[in-house]
Amino acid sequence: VFQGLLMVKPMHVPSADAFTRLWFHELSRVFCDRLISNDDKAWFTKAAAEPLKARFRILEVDPDIWNNILWCDYLRPVDSRVYEEAKDMAKVQKQLEDANDEYNLTHTAQMQLVFFRDCVNHVSRISRIMRQPRGNALLVGVGGSGRSSCARLCACMSETAEFEIALTKGYGLDAFREDEKKFLVSAGSGDAVPTMFLFNDTQIINETFLEDVNNILNAGEVPNLFPNDEMDRIVGDTRPKAKEAGRSEAKDAVWAFFVETVRDKLHI
Secondary structure, three states: OHHHHOOOOHHHOOOHHHHHHHHHHHHHHHOHHHOOOHHHHHHHHHHHHHHHHHOOOOOOOOHHHHOOOOEEOOOOOHHHOOOEEOOOHHHHHHHHHHHHHHHHHHOOOOOOOOOOHHHHHHHHHHHHHHHOOOOOOOOOOOOOOOHHHHHHHHHHHOOOEEEEOOOOOOOOHHHHHHHHHHHHHHHHOOOOOOEEEEOOHHHOOOHHHHHHHHHHHHHOOOOOOOOHHHHHHHHHHHHHHHHHOOOOOOHHHHHHHHHHHHHHHEEO
16 A cells, blocks of 8 residues: 555645545555455445544545546656546546557557446556556456456556467477566566566466466566576676666676566566
């Protein structure tokens, strides 16, 4: 919650009421988004209403109003983005429609998304996660409900590199490991760009795929994935950035810096 609060610059929280709305929004993203039933979400709203009344002196907590509060970072151009409250839903929808058009210009596979309220909320949640270091998400929903499309749109809006695996005949663990190397190097080595790895449950044709993803989420690396010659090349490419960050130039220290960068910049 505090990580979310600290994403906002003071000038974009001009009043105590604005800060209260921000606090409730971040509380909802961290806790309420993990709940799956309407009963649980109603409990959350009731539980959050108590400190709103006692601590923030809010007299009336209307769930319809408070649950529609939205903070996002895609209302401005990429180089001047700020995390701010979106009060005009029409402006948000127009921005997302423009982003969808831009995506279609730069990708062969076209997307035609309809930005109704729930879709806007989902895109905003994914966008918020991808804005944060070590932000990863499990997108749950029925097939064809737009989980992958929303994630791709968010990657395009934030200029994040996209990686997916393509299941072909004979695709197995060796091919998956080669794909893993590509997105790990993209996120951690050299210029280290923010990278999204989109992994669908239908692509888990080998249990080891999940073990590897779990290792990346927990530790930022897969044990013994890179042979020595590739590891030396990665260390060589990463050393200037490690030196710039004031780290030791020893091989182990540079590798630790690479792993740390991967954890910060890779979003699964």
